[in-house]
Every structure is written in C-alpha cells, then in structure tokens.
Amino acid sequence: MTASAAPRPAGGADPALTSVIGRPDRPLANNSRNTELILLIVSLVVVSGMSLAVQGSVLGEISLSALALPGLLALVFLGAHLAVRVLAPYADPLLLPAVATINGISVVFIRRLDLGRLTPDERIAAGVLGGEGSEALKQYIWAVVAILGFVALLAVVRDHRTLARFGYIALFTGLILVLLPAVLPSSLSEINGAKLWIIIPGIGQIQPGEFAKIALLLYFARILVDNRDFLQIVGKFSTLKATPRFLFDAYAPMVSAWLVSLGVLMFEKDLGTSLLYFGLFLVMIYIATNKARWVAIGLVMFMIGAYAAYLVVSRVQLRVEVWLHPFDDPFDKGYQIVQSLLALGSGGLFGAGPGAGSPNILSLYASTDFVFAAIGEEIGLFGLTALLVLYALIASRGIRAGLDVRDSYGKLLAGGLAFSITLQTFVIVGGVTKLIPLTGLTTPFLAYGGSSLIANWLIIGLLIRISDAGRRPAKVKAPPLQLRDAPTEVVRL
Template identity: 45%
Template sequence: MTLAPTARPSTVTSLKVRSGRLVELVLVVFAVAIVALAYVNVSIATEDRLPTDVWWHVGLFGVLPLALHVVLRWRARYADPLLLPIATLLNGLGLVMIHRIDVSQGLGPTDGVAARQLLWTGLAVAMAAVALVVVRDHRVLRRYTYTAMAIGFVLLLLPMLPVVGQEINGSRLWIRIGPFSLQPGELAKIALTVFFAGYLVTTRDALSLVGRRFLGLQLPRARDLGPILVAWGLSVLILVSQRDLGSSLLFFGLFVAVLYVATERTSWIVIGLSLFVAGAVLAWQLFSHVQQRVTLWLDPFAPGQSDQVAKGLMGLGHGGIFGTGLGEGYPYITYFPASDYVIASFGEELGMIGLFAMLLLYALLVERGLRTAIGAREGFGKLLAAGMAFTVALQVFVIVGGITRVIPLTGLTTPFLSAGGSSLLANWVIVALLLRISDHARRPVSERRLDPTTDRAHPTEVTP
C-alpha cells in the first residue's frame, strides 16, 4: 500500500495593511459634530436662542480637518488614524470655550478672540499640511541636527532682545512685530526636539554603556555629562532671565525624557531631577519673582497677594463632579479664563467628569505618539516621536499641575485649548510630524522609500 504524498505547506502571505483613513474620516466628522453641539449649547444657555452663524463658524472649522484628511490620503495614507480626530476635537472645544468667554464679555462673533483663534486654526492646519507635503520622509530632518539646535536657541533668546521682546504678567516670553505677538518658545520646542533626537541617536552608545556603577546606578563619565549640563544651564538661564518656571521645566524635562528613551538608563533621570531641583532651589533663594510663585503655590488664600490661583480653585470647586453646564457658569471671573486658566473654565462648566474626559484625550494623544515611537524602525524616528509625545505630556502636566497646585503656577498654554496662535501652530506641526513618522512605521515594507541620508533601504526594512 502506497501512502499519499504529503501536501506541501502553502506559502504564507503577509496580511494587507489597512490604512485606517475611513476610520479617521468617521472620527473627524464625529469630532466636528461634538464641537457643533457644544457651540449651539453655549448660545442657547447664554442668549436663549440658536446661533445665527453656526453653519458659518462650524462649517469653516469642519472644512479644515477634512482638508488635512485629504492631504493624508494623498501623502501619508498609512498614518495613525486617531491623531487627527483627537487634535480636531481638542482644538474645537477650545474654540467653543473662547467663544463662550467672548459672549460673557459682550464681544460679537467677528470682533472677539474666538474669531482670531479660528483664523489661527486655519493657518496652523495649513502649516501642518505643508509639513506633511514638504517632509516626505522624517529621516531627512536628521541632516539638520545642529541647524535645529541653532534655530532653537535663537528662538529662545528672541524675547530677551530690547526692541522686539515683550514682558507680560511678569514673564518675558513674547516678541511683538507690529500688531502681531508671538511666543517663540512654542516653536523652539520642535527645533530642540529634532536636535535632541539627532544628537542622542549618535551618542547613545557612549551614554548608555560607558561609566561606573554606584549604588545600583550606571554613572556616566565626566565628559559625557557635558550635554546634560548644557541643557541644565539653558533651563536655569530661562528660569532666571525670562522668569518662567514652566518653560524651564518643559525644556529640561524634554531633554531628560529623550535621553532616557535613548539610553534606557534610570541614572540619567536621577541626575536630571537632582540638577533641576538644585537649580530651582537656588533660583528660589536668589530671585524674588520665584519666591512669589512659590509663596502663591503654598498658600493661595493668604491675604496681600494675588488671588489668581484661589479663583481658579474656587471655579473648579463650583463645577463639582458634573459641572454647571456650558454657558451656565462664571469662568470669566477667573483671570485669563481663555488662555492660562482655560482648564479651570472647562472644569467649572463641564465638571470633574468632563475635565477627566479631556485629560483622557491628551493621554490618548500621548499614547499614540509613544506607539508611533515603538513602531518606528530606526533610532531617529523613535526618539523624535517620543520627544514630540513627551512635549505634549509635559506641557499638559505643567499647566494642569499649576492650576491644581501640584506645582507652582506657570505661564504655559494648554495645547490646542488655550487662546494663542503660537501654541496652535506648534502643536499642529507636532501632530503633522507624528503623522509622518507613523505613516513610515505602518507602511508595508514594499512601499517604503529609500533612506534619504544613505540612498538605500534601512537594514531592518529590507524584505527577506
């Protein structure tokens, strides 16, 4: 009896990678619908009527993410499908709250801050689209590592110039050119993230493998401490000259976070935190404006000082768990309710549940950025995506922590929510870069382009 020949195993083919653009389109439409509903709710609560300009404002806002969605289909069809809807929803809710503050101050739909913010939103989304079209491969940015460093330092130092620099509310963070005001530090964080990623991808072996162990920590060589000491010195310079604890914490925390991702050494976090605490304590002892911030943080209800933090806390307390409802609270009593204290405004009218939902959106945005970093197949993309994600996370922590008295109050803006064009421009460009990196990470191997820095495919991306 002869046995039948054993069947040859069938060839395993790779699964087709889904682009996720349909999911993105549905979520973008859903996000715009939520914004439209919130806009209508504000008008009914404050004016007891439907807004006559709802289709104009919501329609104009809705066209912007849909146009960017078309650009993604054209230039980055495998990009992460959740980044654009999350940014759209946060940006739209920020517009709604700014409009709500305008109504409480008697400003119309064309002469209020919300109208300018909508124009800035259009410019920011356009810049994100340009970034996606021009930067067709994020690895090209590695060529400009030290150029990005120079640009970042120049942007940070611009507010110190005597002509264009401008001091507002005790912090020197702005420049004014004619009728326009800009916060260059928002754009500097992008340039410095590119520099940190390009520098550390080259030096991470020396930083992670060389050194001595002490008490369970891998201590670096003295000469390897140079970069972190320079970053620490820059953060202290910002703290002293610009009187801004938030920007100092943001830039130094960004460098330490990217350094940890590059080396996976806990010792760098310990060294970084120790340096920052030492610098902050020294600044507190030497400079009066830092002492005022700390005093306000420790006792916001003390007589004879600013009641800014106290009013923010009372607004959050008034909102309770479920909030007063959009248009039903008194957020305009708090100082800067549409910019520095926009989180307190949302906390009062949406309550703790609504505020937690918004923080969950930020957490999801950061998670998608870190997921992009994990999926990237080369070191520069990993560090750049992680740095961009940590930038958003640190900025949210600094501003929310200041409002809720976790840390001293700072003058940073809340990404996508606060009124201000500089912040919108920077954060939409960050989203565009994350979309570009995620497109490369999720793209099938057969469709990936050659490495522009070497004119060949990356070794881990060659089809076996």
C-alpha cells in the same frame, strides 16, 4: 501562429508582478483613513453640540446660526483629513480626530467668552464670529494657519529621517529662539513679569519658545542617536579612574541642557518653560539609554538649579509663595489661583453646562492661562477627565508611532514629541489645580494663542509622518521568476 500562456500558480497572483508584499498585521491605508473620517465626524458632532448648548444658555435661544462656527471648523479639519489621506495614507487614524476635538472645543469656548463680555445688543451686531476684535475669530484664523502649516510639513517632509541632517542647524535655531526674548528690552518681550515674548507693536506678540522646543527636540534626537552607545556605558566605570576627556564627553549633553534650562529660569523668569526643556531632554535620554540613573542625575541637577533661582529671582519666589499660601492674599497675589480653585469646585462632577458658568469673572486670562479651570466650571470633572483622556490618547498614539518605526532617530523623536504635549499639559493643569506652582505655559490646542497652536499642530504633523513610516507595509523585492511560472509560446511552422 498561436500562443498560449502557462497557468498561474494556485497561490494567486503572478509572482513576477508582485513588487510589494504587505505585512498581515498592518491595516490597509483606506481602512485607516475611513476610520479617521468617521472619528472626525464624531468629533465635529461633539463640537456642534457644545456650540448649540452655548447659544441656548447665553442667548436664550437655539438656531442654526450656532452651527456656522462648527461648519467653518469642519472645512479645515476635513481639509487636513484629505491631506493626510494623500500624503500619509498609513498614519495612525486616531491622532487627527483627537486633536480636532480639543481644537474645536477651544474655538467654541472662546466664542462663549466673547459672548459673555458683550451686551445683548452687541451680541446681535457681532454676528457669528463676533466681528472685529473677537478672540474666537482670531483663534479660528490661527487654526487655519496652523493646519496649513501642518499640511505644508507633510508635503515637504516626506521622510522624517531627513531631519536628522539638520540637527546642529536645529540647535542653533532653537538657542536663538530661546535666548531672543531674554536679550530684548522688557518693553518688547515681557508680559506679566515673564520675558517669553517678542512683542510687535501694532500687530501682536509671538512666543518663540513654542517653536524652540521643536528645534531642540530635533537636535536632542540627533545627538542622542549619535552618542547612545557611549551614554549606555557611562557609570559602569569608576569616576575616579575616568579621564577628564571621558567625563566631559559623558556629561556634556546633560550639563548643556541644564545650563540652557537654568538660563531660561534666571533670565526669562519662567519655571514652566525651564522645566519643559529639561524634562524633554531627560525623557529622551532615558528612551535612548534605558538607564534610570540619567533621570536621577537630571532631577538632582534641576532641583539644585531651581533652588538657586528661587534664592535670586523674585518672580520665582512670588510663584512659590502664591502656590503655598494662595488664601493669604485672595484679592491680589492669590486671586487667580483662588478663583481657579473656586471655579473647579463649583463645577462639581457634571458642571454648570456649556455657557451656564461665569468664566468671565474668573480671571482676565480665562482664555489663556486658566482656560482649563474656566471650561471645567461648565463641563465638570467628567468633562475635564474626557479632555485629559484625549491628551492621553495623543500621547499614547505618539509613543506607538515611535514603537512602530524602525530607525532609532524616529523612535527618539516620536517619544520626545509625544512627551512634549504630555508634559506641557501636566505643568499647566498642575498649576491651575495647585498641584505645582503656576507657570506661563499654555494648554496645547485648548488655550487662546497662535504661537502655541501652530507649534503643536506642527508636532502632530511630525508624529503623523513618523506614524505613516512605521505603519507602511514593507517593500520587498519581487521573488525571482521561475521557469515553470514563465509564460510559454508555441510556434507552429
């Protein structure tokens, strides 16, 4: 008995064995991850160069010990890359390197602030990371924790659409996180006049609002998907003819978001967080409906609420007064914003150089609220522009992930997540440059603090998960086996 198989079609592989057909416009997974690895190496070179420059300026010498901190950062960033390579192989290759660059610069610059506070003898005893009490050491530990959370999210959430099931749970969780600092005693929640924290004596503080924004984004995406068609027709009918039920259903989401934001402004005394929450809802409702009237209505509502809060909340009045007239009291109320403007002005176009500025006399909050101004003194306008370009890259690639994915929930969620980083960056940069009143928000990935760092790495994890779904080649059923393509068998008796 002999057997012979019919030749395969000239087109290539046997159609019966082809179960996945990729899109020709989508990159291969390995190509994307290799690009990500190359860009990650470039980012680590930038961070290493900054660390060497800081050591040369602050310590007056350059040694290999300056590479210890970038080396430790390389371990966690490359670990994140390996996790993405395994868990989200088709994700956008630009997101992780952009975030790693900003986070790496943050840790190196905070180390520079640590060195500036020490005497020469203390610097020698402190070691590479500054020893116990070093903010750089703490920030590195928070970076490790944040990336572990990033990896865990990718491992647990294998399909972003499953998050839509937890929309109302996310709402309940978000409201608890938002309102908890407001109901706690001031001794356990208030720092510098803003009730945004949960203070754990002997351990530290947590800013629950950073995690609340993620929970609220999950809820906003769910409710806007469910009501998108209804929201699109609101406004086409005369409000005089509309029933009370229609008006309630139409404007309840907007009014609810407005009340939450107003509550944050009134009881937690923070304009920035209130603007962040309401701004995110406005952007997402615009993405869902493509109707500018919702943005106009929302802006009017926010201005009314902000003016009402200005009349009754003394902290908001102080913020506005300092914003309008910082030089009226440059050594007390206006000290921080005046020093911020002087630091940015002295930095000029090219800056004093990493480690050559005077950020420690800028403000007590050079590593937190005013980190953008502090680092701007040393890297100048061009360096700050490069940082802002990285933030713009993160935002654009996040929006691109939303455009690539096919489901409405993913589009809305990606748009909201990307805009959350953009709006938060705008609010804090606008504050330190006197464009808008100063707020208590932190610069994503750049400012010192564990809550912000962990929350924003989780946002990047969600964007990478959505990007992987959008860029993954489409799976289609194998074409039916044709008789002419089937293997034949000849049996001789």
